[in-house]
Amino acid sequence: MRGIVAVALAVAWRAIHNVFTNPALLIPSIVFPLFFFTAFAGGLSRVSDVPGFDYGPGYTGFQFVFVLLQSAAFGGVFTGFGIARDFESGFARRLLLAAPRRSGIVLGYSLAALVRWLTTASVLTVVAVVAGMNIGGGPVDLFGLYGLALIVNAAATLWAAGVAMRLRTMQAGPVMQMPVFLILFFAPVYVPIDLLQGWIEAIASINPVTALLEAGRSLLAGEPEHVALAFGVAVALAAAFALWAVRGLRRAEAAGA
Amino acid sequence: MTTAAQTAELARRSVVRTLRQPANVVAPLLFPMMLLAVNAGGLNSAEQLPGFPADSFFAFALAVPFIQGALFATMNAGTDLARDIQTGFLNRLSLSPMRSVALLAGQLGGVVTIGLVQAVFYLGVGLAAGVRLESGVTGAVVLLLLATLIALAFGSLGAFAALRTGSGEAVQGLFPALFVFLFISSMNLPRNLIEIDWFRTAATLNPVSYLIEGVRSLIIVGWDTQALALAFGFAFSIGVVGLTAASWALRVRLTRT
Numbered sequence: 001m002r003g004i005v006a007v008a009l010a011v012a013w014r015a016i017h018n019v020f021t022n023p024a025l026l027i028p029s030i031v032f033p034l035f036f037f038t039a040f041a042g043g044l045s046r047v048s049d050v051p052g053f054d055y056g057p058g059y060t061g062f063q064f065v066f067v068l069l070q071s072a073a074f075g076g077v078f079t080g081f082g083i084a085r086d087f088e089s090g091f092a093r094r095l096l097l098a099a100p101r102r103s104g105i106v107l108g109y110s111l112a113a114l115v116r117w118l119t120t121a122s123v124l125t126v127v128a129v130v131a132g133m134n135i136g137g138g139p140v141d142l143f144g145l146y147g148l149a150l151i152v153n154a155a156a157t158l159w160a161a162g163v164a165m166r167l168r169t170m171q172a173g174p175v176m177q178m179p180v181f182l183i184l185f186f187a188p189v190y191v192p193i194d195l196l197q198g199w200i201e202a203i204a205s206i207n208p209v210t211a212l213l214e215a216g217r218s219l220l221a222g223e224p225e226h227v228a229l230a231f232g233v234a235v236a237l238a239a240a241f242a243l244w245a246v247r248g249l250r251r252a253e254a255a256g257a
Numbered sequence: 258m259t260t261a262a263q264t265a266e267l268a269r270r271s272v273v274r275t276l277r278q279p280a281n282v283v284a285p286l287l288f289p290m291m292l293l294a295v296n297a298g299g300l301n302s303a304e305q306l307p308g309f310p311a312d313s314f315f316a317f318a319l320a321v322p323f324i325q326g327a328l329f330a331t332m333n334a335g336t337d338l339a340r341d342i343q344t345g346f347l348n349r350l351s352l353s354p355m356r357s358v359a360l361l362a363g364q365l366g367g368v369v370t371i372g373l374v375q376a377v378f379y380l381g382v383g384l385a386a387g388v389r390l391e392s393g394v395t396g397a398v399v400l401l402l403l404a405t406l407i408a409l410a411f412g413s414l415g416a417f418a419a420l421r422t423g424s425g426e427a428v429q430g431l432f433p434a435l436f437v438f439l440f441i442s443s444m445n446l447p448r449n450l451i452e453i454d455w456f457r458t459a460a461t462l463n464p465v466s467y468l469i470e471g472v473r474s475l476i477i478v479g480w481d482t483q484a485l486a487l488a489f490g491f492a493f494s495i496g497v498v499g500l501t502a503a504s505w506a507l508r509v510r511l512t513r514t
Contacts (some may be wrong), residue, residue, distance in 0.1 A: 004348045031433075031434075035437060042451075042456035043445055043446060043450045043451055043460070044300070044303075046303075046306060046452040047300065047306075047446075050305050050306060073312035078442065128444050185299070189299050192304050196301070196302075197302070200298030200301075
């Protein structure tokens, strides 16, 4: 166990150091969520006037929850890019040789993704509060909201790590990014699910991200709904992708990285 | 070889090298369509807002891919030109009797061709989805003309970035900046329905809003002289600025060479 922790901390420290000392890696992961938040909450606020739209904290809060979860997911994907880069540069091969407990590598990258996302989430929250976002939920509700996003971050990191360790090239970027983008946007992003119609409503109703979004929004509003379902979905996704990532690691080992 | 023949040869090369990279062809065709589907599905209920100018949000949003596709074409063209610089192809070309105007015109000829193919594709998808152009068949021709001019205008900016920096990464770095212009515009709602003052002001100051509104007017309004004059005017102005800057950058680079 101590071996896993030592490897995880070393890998996490290196990944965090890489990101926080390289503005080209750090800035996009902070700026993009802010940009989406600005574009959606600012440009589409009139959508809250659509008949049937009824969300207490208003459109800014409605979009904040989406962007928070999106930043969590993309924080994980961006970390996957770093893993792919490590394989391409040959660093991962040396890492696999040096690490006494290799599953610590996956854990380390996950820790780094978490630190990276916490930075983004802090900036995003400050901007949203300064922009006048109403918060209906208490500390417990907010703890639940950020806890949910944290599990999403872990799930996305494990997904991207699994892809990166199987394909071991930066060209795998779209394979990591595109499914995450699609699953996020095929959810009730702009309006509640009751106001969606047609094919998007059909997809959103079976999309697991819908449960996460609805629970997250209910927590921000202070009227928790389907929270257990959302946490169940998030934990199930994280567990499935943990298996995916570990098997990816085994593939990389078998291939000699 | 005449200047026209040199231009045609370089334009052919520009098109062929784009077609040889499937990712450069597929992404500009599919990604804008995917975003259109997501936005049109999610924001369908915005049709119910008082003063919304169209019966179908899909028809309203169909203008956006034309601009987004031009951005993609620009990035691809700029990256290709930067690669020519990085690999030394431009240096070898400068030793030949090729005229510098032919290099620029040939490169942009390729961009325009790709831009036109994309515009035809987007229009075809729109028509297949049931959108009927209020401006009729002549409007479709004007739309393609405008889309081509927009591709040329953005292409000249991409060429300038490539010639000035000589780096494909620097050209790719332009993409997020251009994306900001796209999102902080009237892409999702008409300007008069944007509620947040600063966003409406930013969208009003943003030339991309007028490009979108020009294309959109042909689809959902018919013949709106003011919208068309603004769209053609801005596209032409951006093109003149971009071409002037690119010509200067090319002259400087050839002098260095």
